[in-house]
Amino acid sequence: MSHPRSLTEVVRQGLCTGCGLCQSMAGPEHVRLDMTADGFLRPKIRKPLAPADEARILSACPGNRQQPSPEPGTPVDPLWGPIRRLARGQATDEATRFKAASGGVISALASYLLESGEVEAVLHTIADPAQALRSMPQVSRSPQGVMQAAGARYGPAAPLTDIETLLAAGRPFAVVGKPCDIAAVRNLARLDPRVDRLVKYRIAFFCAGVSSLGISRAIIAKYGLAEDQVRLMRYRGHGCPGPTRIEAKDGRVFEQSYDETWGNELAQEIQFRCKICPDATGEQADIACGDAWITADGYAHGEYESWNAVIARSAAGEALLARMEQAHKLNLLPNTIAELNRMQPHQGERKRAILARLAGLWLAGQSRPRYRGLRILHAAWLGRRDFAKNLRGTLLRLRRGANREAEPA
Template structure:
């Protein structure tokens, strides 16, 4: 409905946020002026810092502790019951798939539906697996069990990966965002993310991402691209602007594709990928309302066949055409504590 560009007016939120801190600033506005009870979102587990867990933040300090993108598996919906049990409506923050799951839960759970005050999505090109973080740590020469804190972004835009080692405040390892995402984490994508139709939070009230159309100098003050997707989102965002929580200027609708060419290309190739899965008689999701054929036609004629061929190759090389052994076996091994890879527990399929 509307496209805006800007940042959290509070300099601390802007600095610590992944992009311009807009997500955190809007959530804080909801706590302080919209009588919302709390914010369900994810952050690092304090005892096991490589693992992400849900939190129910109730003030600025708690929100600030969970700013920044976590480029590893995270599941805020695990604790939707916290929202159900709250005294008044709440804010939900998650990736586009988290918000899609939230909307499905809302549709079958009236109590939850009544308690969703605002759903905010971050843009998402795909969640790297936990192995991606292990690879990142190996590049930095840090053992997973030695990590006391890991930040993937933020503290400037786009910010650096920062890893602190247990036992010494001075032992800090850093890597630039482009090296971390471009050379390491993007190699650890998950298959389900490869065929995701919604990378910009189409089910959310408000969605935020990076305005990459700007030339970014390392660690400059951040900027957010803010998309209004529902009337509720528009009302809340405008009130947050009026009270000075976010400083935003209207942006042309073309700012979104100019900022996210990779996400747009992903949408354009999706029909070809699904077609290949269908040809291989794989279970293929059906995505309605995403204009997949129209998007596919925006590719040059010969380019339309590349995703088909790439997916056929992927299907064959990964042997996706037959049931995966790991889903059929009787047990599954779970690394319960990401900080100590030695702690492995085997549980039965029924328990899962």
């Protein structure tokens, strides 16, 4: 087996990122994302798709294809991708910094784009008000809306399930998402000329992977709570990174440190697709942001000053950062690749391991995505000492069926 030939194969072979684009392209009467028993959002085919429609969706699906094309003249780092400007940044507004996941750069960018009229909407992700552990797409049209959605929603989130409505409206907008969400938008742009005309900015955050809803359920279960008893689940924010906070409907409040959440829980059940992700740092975005703390292992073991690592990857992203700096909306300090490596050691580790993991899929006769222009060979050369270990680990995981997924019931 080589590459997936159907949406069902994308799901069954563990390649779906859960972005939701297929629902938007096919329409919810044909394809709808639902939660699987494993706690991930996956498409379910409700009404058969015409072969040409399915082929079109497959060519936009980031589970099947990722293929960046950096702007000519942009310096490209083998591990970190296109970089026009590298900075350490934070929102100048204290309330934004406090509420946001890290330094609030993403929320500041989104708010500025709306205030300045450069876009009329921002498509991003918010907690589902009816089911606090779950997330849903949010279309914000004001900085207030942006701030309601500030923070990181760990677990499944599919921001693109209805991007078609924004495209059909014909008004300029921005998209905030995980690197794979942004890859989906770039793939769609190759098929649909409205995308480049209307999506003015693509903003990504660095991503360590999507955890299962089961992990969030396990966290609340420690406090004796079931999903329908929870009215707020905030994974981080209100500090940097801020605590994980759970508010029960009966008024009880529980907090645990971000260190406890990531160290003991969130990292445990990351979807298989994220283990073979060659772009966890938003190479296809105009601007990508991550955490900027420096610790021995890349994880936060306390509270830190609210700063982001910030990368402008396109000319438009670079110009936007400059405008925001001039408007005193962002503080930006110089940063270096060496510092970035210290801030995010796991990102380089993963990129160096991708070739070995893809080789494992190939040897085991399993489907793998089509990746182009992501410097996987170069990264593997940099990590060649661990190639055999990563290959062996992947083969063992595949033997245990780690990439096998069921569709939603």
